[in-house]
Amino acid sequence: MSTRRDGRTAGRPDASGGGVMQMRRTNGGALRVGVVGSGGVGKSMISASLARILARRGRSVLAVDLDPNPGLAYSLGLAPNDDGLPAESTVRVEKGGLYGWAPAPEVDLTTAALTLSRVAPDGVRYLSPGKIDASGDAKGEVKRCLGTVRQMVDLLEAPWDVVADLEAGTTTPYEGYARFADTMVVVASGAWRSCVAARRLLALFPDMPAVVVATKSTPGASDASRWGLPVRHTIPFDPDVLEAERHGRAPIDVCPDGPALSAVAALADLLLETRPMTVSAPRAAAHR
Amino acid sequence: MKIVVTGKGGAGKTTISGALARLLARGGHRVVALDCDPSPGLGISLGLGPEATEAAPAVLNSLVALGHTHNDPDPDPEDLLTRFGVDGPDGVRLLVGGKVEQLAGACVCCGSHSTTRKLFSNLPHEGRVVLADLEAGLNDLIWASPKADDIVIALAEPSAKGFEIARRACELAETMGVGQRIVVANRANGADVETLSELTGLAAVAVPDDPAVAQADREGLAPIDVDPQSPALLAIASLAEQLGLVPALAAAQPERRG
Ligand SMILES: Nc1ncnc2c1ncn2[C@@H]1O[C@H](COP(=O)(O)OP(=O)(O)OP(=O)(O)O)[C@@H](O)[C@H]1O
Ligand SMILES: Nc1ncnc2c1ncn2[C@@H]1O[C@H](COP(=O)(O)OP(=O)(O)OP(=O)(O)O)[C@@H](O)[C@H]1O
Ligand SMILES: [Mg+2]
Ligand SMILES: [Mg+2]
Numbered sequence: 001m002s003t004r005r006d007g008r009t010a011g012r013p014d015a016s017g018g019g020v021m022q023m024r025r026t027n028g029g030a031l032r033v034g035v036v037g038s039g040g041v042g043k044s045m046i047s048a049s050l051a052r053i054l055a056r057r058g059r060s061v062l063a064v065d066l067d068p069n070p071g072l073a074y075s076l077g078l079a080p081n082d083d084g085l086p087a088e089s090t091v092r093v094e095k096g097g098l099y100g101w102a103p104a105p106e107v108d109l110t111t112a113a114l115t116l117s118r119v120a121p122d123g124v125r126y127l128s129p130g131k132i133d134a135s136g137d138a139k140g141e142v143k144r145c146l147g148t149v150r151q152m153v154d155l156l157e158a159p160w161d162v163v164a165d166l167e168a169g170t171t172t173p174y175e176g177y178a179r180f181a182d183t184m185v186v187v188a189s190g191a192w193r194s195c196v197a198a199r200r201l202l203a204l205f206p207d208m209p210a211v212v213v214a215t216k217s218t219p220g221a222s223d224a225s226r227w228g229l230p231v232r233h234t235i236p237f238d239p240d241v242l243e244a245e246r247h248g249r250a251p252i253d254v255c256p257d258g259p260a261l262s263a264v265a266a267l268a269d270l271l272l273e274t275r276p277m278t279v280s281a282p283r284a285a286a287h288r
Numbered sequence: 289m290k291i292v293v294t295g296k297g298g299a300g301k302t303t304i305s306g307a308l309a310r311l312l313a314r315g316g317h318r319v320v321a322l323d324c325d326p327s328p329g330l331g332i333s334l335g336l337g338p339e340a341t342e343a344a345p346a347v348l349n350s351l352v353a354l355g356h357t358h359n360d361p362d363p364d365p366e367d368l369l370t371r372f373g374v375d376g377p378d379g380v381r382l383l384v385g386g387k388v389e390q391l392a393g394a395c396v397c398c399g400s401h402s403t404t405r406k407l408f409s410n411l412p413h414e415g416r417v418v419l420a421d422l423e424a425g426l427n428d429l430i431w432a433s434p435k436a437d438d439i440v441i442a443l444a445e446p447s448a449k450g451f452e453i454a455r456r457a458c459e460l461a462e463t464m465g466v467g468q469r470i471v472v473a474n475r476a477n478g479a480d481v482e483t484l485s486e487l488t489g490l491a492a493v494a495v496p497d498d499p500a501v502a503q504a505d506r507e508g509l510a511p512i513d514v515d516p517q518s519p520a521l522l523a524i525a526s527l528a529e530q531l532g533l534v535p536a537l538a539a540a541q542p543e544r545r546g
Contacts, residue, residue: 038298039296039297039299039301039424040296040297040424040445041298043297044449068426068427069296069297069427069453070452070456071296074449080449080452132426132427132430132456133456134455134459134463136463136464167297167424168297168298169297169325169423169424170327170388171388171423174326174388190505190506191502191505191506192338192505192508193302193329193332193505196327196329196342197327200327200388200389204388221506242447245447245449246446246448246480248447248448248449
């Protein structure tokens with residue numbers, strides 16, 4: 001085990017703002033966060049708001065959409081579309097009779113986050129696997145792009161804060177979609193089902209630092225701690241968030257100073273304070 | 289009769305599936321409720337309570353524990369229902385597909401994509417209602433592959449993304465040749481119903497936001513056991529009528545079968 005080649009273990013984060021080039025030189029302490037939880041608890045709202053809050057603090061942020069259903073782009077304030085990755089950026093790999101997808105060898109992983117993403121408000125970069133459309137071709141295009149995006153994030157060498165929004169539930173975390181992360185944000189509302197799902201998710205990653213977030217809490221009502229979850233952080237119910245999402249607007253553009261967004265900002269502080277500063281060997285070697 | 293309930297994460301699939309199953313059972317139907325979410329929880333909305341819900345055996349995990357592999361022939365679905373089904377209130381029989389519990393556990397990957405997802409297609413539905421509560425998103429709808437004489441219920445919570453996923457689900461169901469497609473605006477106001485109807489070209493059914501439902505879910509109880517006359521439950525009862533499976537008004541009345 002050694003430090004990453006990109007020097008993530010060295011030094012404090014660059015909070016001075018500025019462009020990608022600058023960030024690339026001083027990338028210590030970049031966040032690698034996977035946001036998981038049962039359906040509709042607010043994963044996309046949190047991922048998107050977190051990404052934009054980090055970007056507003058001058059950090060380079062890659063918001064990775066690991067859900068083939070429409071969601072994250074709306075919460076980011078980015079016009080949603082179904083675009084995945086161009087065919088030439090992906091390559092089919094066979095292994096033991098099975099096949100998967102990976103970034104094509106020509107793809108420069110230090111710049112892939114820039115070249116294959118779209119620019120969202122506040123300069124957040126949005127990397128999407130494409131979306132399942134009404135044709136129902138989930139196994140074709142989306143499989144190709146999702147498989148590649150996963151790998152790309154795994155292999156990424158640039159100093160980006162990575163915030164990835166996973167699909168609802170336990171399936172894709174079980175399948176290893178959050179392997180890239182060094183911290184898991186596990187989200188639960190007060191409902192029994194969401195708490196049991198959170199417990200199952202925590203059991204899937206016994207060795208990964210996790211921050212359990214109770215969402216949509218209302219004064220007086222019991223929240224996730226009632227069902228035995230070690231709640232670390234709470235995001236209150238904010239009717240303005242609901243209203244924003246109802247109209248397809250990013251919550252941070254509608255109620256940036258409201259209770260929910262303030263709580264996401266505090267979550268950003270918490271993640272930056274507690275982020276692991278040592279990580280395992282660079283995985284990019286396998287790509288070459 | 290087979291019904292699949294689909295929609296965005298948190299749209300209310302499990303809540304509405306549970307209530308619908310109970311109401312159909314009270315209306316005199318034999319109901320099999322399939323929990324197709326690998327993080328199962330339908331038992332709560334059926335009124336089994338937290339302990340029995342967690343204890344309900346999952347088909348896939350049980351089979352794997354018995355040495356079943358994906359190379360073995362598909363087990364007889366009727367036999368699976370007998371062996372692993374659990375009876376709940378009003379006689380609804382719950383069958384849980386698979387459960388993701390730990391990384392080192394059962395081979396849920398191949399299983400949840402074949403064994404359990406085939407259950408919906410393979411379980412005979414003559415003389416009973418088979419109601420499947422799917423995992424969030426469009427992928428599971430594709431796997432469930434409902435047929436012409438099945439019913440697809442697409443739910444949306446009141447958000448632009450929720451509406452869009454419901455729209456895609458309706459279109460997918462149409463592509464699959466599903467005859468009866470129903471779109472439901474859950475936790476919705478009048479404007480939401482209009483938006484969703486316009487987007488899908490179908491007359492959206494409204495289920496109001498109901499604090500009694502949210503409260504029941506926090507307690508681990510079935511909304512129908514807390515207040516069967518609450519606004520959301522009444523709306524789900526009229527949905528049952530609209531499906532043509534329950535005579536008007538019968539649905540909301542407990543203990544009156546037939
Ligand atoms: N703090 C909050 N206060 C009020 N409403 C909220 C809050 N967070 C999220 N919501 C509402 O919950 C809905 C679901 O949020 P979101 O789409 O972010 O959840 P998700 O976990 O990503 O869902 P999915 O499982 O479908 O991906 C949003 O449309 C929004 O209306
Ligand atoms: N009509 C309603 N009024 C108030 N709360 C509701 C209503 N319908 C659903 N809810 C609440 O919304 C949350 C999500 O509901 P539910 O678990 O049924 O959704 P789901 O679509 O099955 O989610 P998942 O995608 O995780 O399977 C629950 O906490 C539930 O109590
Ligand atoms: Mg989401
Ligand atoms: Mg559900």
